[in-house]
Amino acid sequence: MIHRNAPLTPTGRLRLARCVVDDGWPLRRAAERFQVSHTTAARWAHRYRRQGPAAMQDRSSRPRHQPRRTPAAREEHVIHLRQEHRIGPLRLAARTGIAASTAHRILKRRGLPALAACDRATGEPIRRYERARPGELVHIDVKKLGRIPDGGGHKVLGRAAGRSNQQRRPGGGYLYLHTALDDHSRLAYTETLADETAPTCADFLVRATAWFAQCGITVERVLTDNAWAYSKTTWRQTCRDLGIQPRWTRPWRPQTNGKVERFHRTLLDEWAYQRPYTSEAERQAAFPDWLDWYNYHRPHTGISGHTPASRVTNLSEQHT
Known part of the structure; x- marks a missing residue:
């Protein structure tokens, strides 16, 4: 350089x-x-x-002769341990008797990525993708969320009192956040529903498709996991009626639907658990403003700091 x-x-x-x-x-x-x-x-x-x-280009400053470089046999041993056990430089150093910095240099020299960038199941580098246009693929998933009883839960009252209030007051149990997230723009549509049955999921898809159409997005494909509701005839027939191609992730591979999984994590951190709420009604009242902020104003690190709405033609100008 x-x-x-x-x-x-x-x-x-x-x-x-x-x-x-x-x-x-x-x-x-x-x-x-x-x-x-x-x-x-x-x-x-x-x-x-x-x-x-x-010859006018820059050259590497690495010396031609490196007498103290780690022997090739030990390097191969480090690589073998990494591939077999999927461990990082610190644990590799403990097993091979070399410094952790040396183990890190060996992994970097061999072109092996950090463990955080690898799939846990296979150890292979995570392949990231992004569809070329809005609507080409929409990710759909459901997040189960515990209701806050009237008077507050454990974040307001503490663990013991919150558990007692959960049992004593009405409004306990769970609710289900159904989300449809556009792969290209990251624009999100979310509803809070009472269950995750096949009819509920199918009706949600109809409303989500209509909402995306209002934003100028035509949904072409939907990607879901292999949950019971998404494998029933009700879901397939609804997709057929809407002219949408259904797709499913491989079993035990939630990473394939990782964009909507990551959205739910953001949703929990920045809305559901962002502050103590005294009731579920109070938390739900705060949700529309948060979702509007996410879609139109929040910089998204996955799309170079742009907002989801900025990736949809004229959508940001239509919003007030």
Whole structure:
């Protein structure tokens, strides 16, 4: 990488070398013209004579001879342990008797990514994807959420009192957050419903499709997990009536539907558990404002800090 204060770029080096080699300039004259030292001008002229324009590019500063480099057999042992046990540099260092920094350099030299960037089940690097246009694929999932009884739950009253209030007052149990998330824009539509049965899921899809249509998005495919409600004829028939192609993730592979899974985590952190609520009605009243903020105002790190609405044609201008 070129230093920001470097007097010569590869193009400047080539010009200097051609002045010396092709045009016959004295080294000192060329050095003065390009504002570098005499030895620098001689070095680039010498490389140009031997290898031509290709030699003007930066070279690695790694020494040609490294007598203290980790032996190849030990490197292979480190790689074998990493692939078999899926462990990081600290545990590799403990098993092989080398420094953790050395284990890290070996993994980096072999092109192995960090464990956080690998699939837990297979150890393979996670392959990230994004559809080219809004509506090409919509992720759908359900998040089960405990209701807050009137008077508050454990976040307001403490564990013991909150558990007692949950049992004593009406309004306990669970509610279900049904979410449809566009793969390209990350625009989200969420409803709080009483269950996750097949008819409920199918009706939610109808309303979600209508909402996306109002935003100028035509839903082409939906991706769900293999839950019972999404495998019934009701779901398939609803998709057929709407002209949508249903897709399902592989069993035990929630990462395939990871965008909506990540949305639910954001939803819990920034709305459901963001502050203590004294009732479920109070929490639900705060939800529309949060969802509006997420879709239209919140910078999304997955799309380079843009808002989901900014990725849908004219949607951000239509919002007030």
